[in-house]
Amino acid sequence: MNSHAEAESQKITPQARKVLVAAGVGHFIEWYDVGVYGLLATFLASNFFVSGNPTAALLSTFAVSAIGFVLRPLGGLFFGPLGDRIGRQRTLAIVVLLTSGSTFAMGVLPTYDSVGILAPVLLVLVRMVQGFGAGGETSNAVALLFEHSPRTRRGFMTSWMDGIGFMASVVGSALALALINVLGNDAMTGWGWRIPFLLALPLGAVGLYIRVKLEDSPEFRELEASGGVAESPTKEAFRTGSKAMLVLCGVLLLKAIAHWALVSFLPSFLSGDLGFSTSQAFTTTTVAIGVTAIAVPVMGALSDRVGRKPMLIAGSAGFVVLTWPAFYLMSLGSVANAIIAMTVLGLLIAVFDGALSAMMAEQFPARIRSGAMAIPYNLVVSAFGGSVPYVATWLVASTGSKLAPSFYVMLLSAVTLTFAVTSIRETAPRRDRVAPEKEAEPAPQPQS
Template sequence: MHSRTEADDQKISPQARKVLVAAGIGHFIEWYDVGTYGLLATFLAANFFVSGDPTTALLATFAVSAIGFVLRPLGGLFFGPLGDRIGRQRTLAIVVLLTSGSTFAMGVLPTYDSVGVLAPVLLVAARMVQGFGAGGETSNAVALLFEHSPRTRRGFMTSSMDGIGFIASVVGSGLALALITVLGDGAMTGWGWRIPFLLALPLGLVGLYIRLQLEDSPEFQELEATGGVAESPTKEAFRTGSKAMLVLCGILLLKAIAHWALVSFLPSFLSGDLGFSTTEAFTTTTVAIGVTAIAVPVMGALSDRLGRKPMLIAGSAGFVLLTWPAFYLMSLGSVVLAVSAMLILGLLIAVFDGALSAMMAEQFPARIRSGAMAIPYNLVVSAFGGTVPYVATWLVATTGNQLAPSFYVMLLAAVTLSFAITSIRETAPRRTAAAPDRDPVPTRQP
């Protein structure tokens, strides 16, 4: 194991910057699709589902989005440990092909008018392949970027990838809105909805090229050189890291619900339930997501100085206290108040996300890091993140209360807050005495 100087702990190498771009490409594709799918949901409903009730068709479209998350845990279980066996770089090259290819496939699918019930079946199949591939994206990308980053800049570097994901949501929804404006509802329903999905293929090919040019992380290369690669990373992760993985499940509840609410539910909530125009809803969410994208790496850098735990507590406590007031402000019908409310939620996400990725990676040694992160991450995202649009829409329709989704967010935020307070130890190097170069500070067991 080579020694490091204080300068090494601060300097971001050119290779680390290349890794950030490569990791960001996959995140971009994943969140680009989320932004696109959310804004085009009504057009997808018209093309893939036949129903006299637009709400029923929209719920069916959101259900397909949720079904796409069903295979994420299996993808995480396969690709997470694969990254621990053959390397993060090789695994990420495979993953970007799957995610971009399946997103592209959605753009060429036949509609219900052409093939009947086969159309939604094919849509579900494409979403499931996409979910399987996406299950290996985040854990491998975080592990690769974390292991290339200076140890006292890991919060900033890993959270920068999340910032790229938010930018992708803006790009995806912005492209969709531009097409709606230029083409009109008729052309968009007929063929225009396909364009954003078709663009995923060239994006994926660029991502593949960049990822193939990367070196794997120094820590993984060292494991290969010394024969330290885990023979069965999944078994080892459950044997040595199961309690830390359980804690991550509790912490990740807020990540799942807050992210997918901001980028996939709230745009349609504003334009559907609250009566804002499409332009007003897009402007509101674009401003909020754009500010969030900038704020996330800033908060990541702050977590390198203040520590991960204070940021996680502040973000989750903020959601417990401010989600209902934010939803109430949105319900008043003012664009200014809606932007303010969305900014509140976006900045709270930034505070939380700034610390999260680095904290996850710091819980596990390199030989099981990707798999041990992938399993809880994808289980929680599938169960709670992917179902946010459906559950929130159902809550409003069932209760007749436009603010009902806020209570769901607050409940899960309270669970995350309890885990952040009681079950997480500080892992940021500057906030821990004699923090090791590679071995993480263990999670306090619940």
């Protein structure tokens, strides 16, 4: 390939940038809510649960968060294949309505003092609707962006989904910190906690407008034109891609536990178990997640050059080795140490996530891509991601050790490392072998 043709094949088109914005808005809302819920967990606990034991109330709040993840697999099973049948763009428009609407609804819910036991019941219902909608966000957004991107830049482009997700958590963290500093704890407990949730409504309106105006991916439009759209994407996914889906379940363990530990558990862990002030905990979280958000696209670009597999191995091995030292460093009580520890964990997530989205999409042909990604992704996120804050808080309470959650993270990281080493083949296209005018065949299935 001559240098001009190679440069053209790697160029990110205006349409791809527009797709990045459209996919990113919905992804921002999903992760904004995750971050806000975790960061405001102590305020939610005092408003929706009555208990003389603050730990019990906090556990109840995290349990509701986990319940919200119960419907994610059903949402993935519904919206993932739906994206393969009617298109990624239309499905994403529906999803952003559900996720933004339910997040806004949390901001207007009555509290326990107003309606008693009905308050936590309504909170559970809203979280379930939210989880159902979120089940279709990631797979369709990644598929749409992947299919609009140059083949040699897909790691970079798809990694922006995770970068945007972390940036949403930064925004949520910074907003919560600002509100606490301006309003004080009493006002935040009384009514200030509602503000971050209410902001989801204008964000959702913007996201819906952009997504409605968007074109679907070239690959899906080609499938429609040729009559190649799968009649039953779910059955076809299990028939032809079951091995790859099983491998993804193992690889996704680390993503699930690391993401939700960083954005949902660690903020309350710092302020509760480790004795940091709320302001110190939020500041530490904001810095660490901000660095992570910036690093993810950088690592995505690196995965286009060195491959997906080395990045996945490096990230998961890093968690096996460094999680306990990071937790120990946080336990020493210094804000500076806590920032360093959380930033190290965040950078390891960035290394892993930089390669993950493109690797997932490269496992499957366009006919079944969204559904085949959605099913393992949401199963693992539901089973492990949503329960991280609860399990980690329970481990600390039951063992009396502030370092106990680190062993849980290390164990699941070791499982992911095993899958990454033994069951993943390299799927990143080599730049010197990719013709700009021709798409390569779908990536091979992972080896058994």
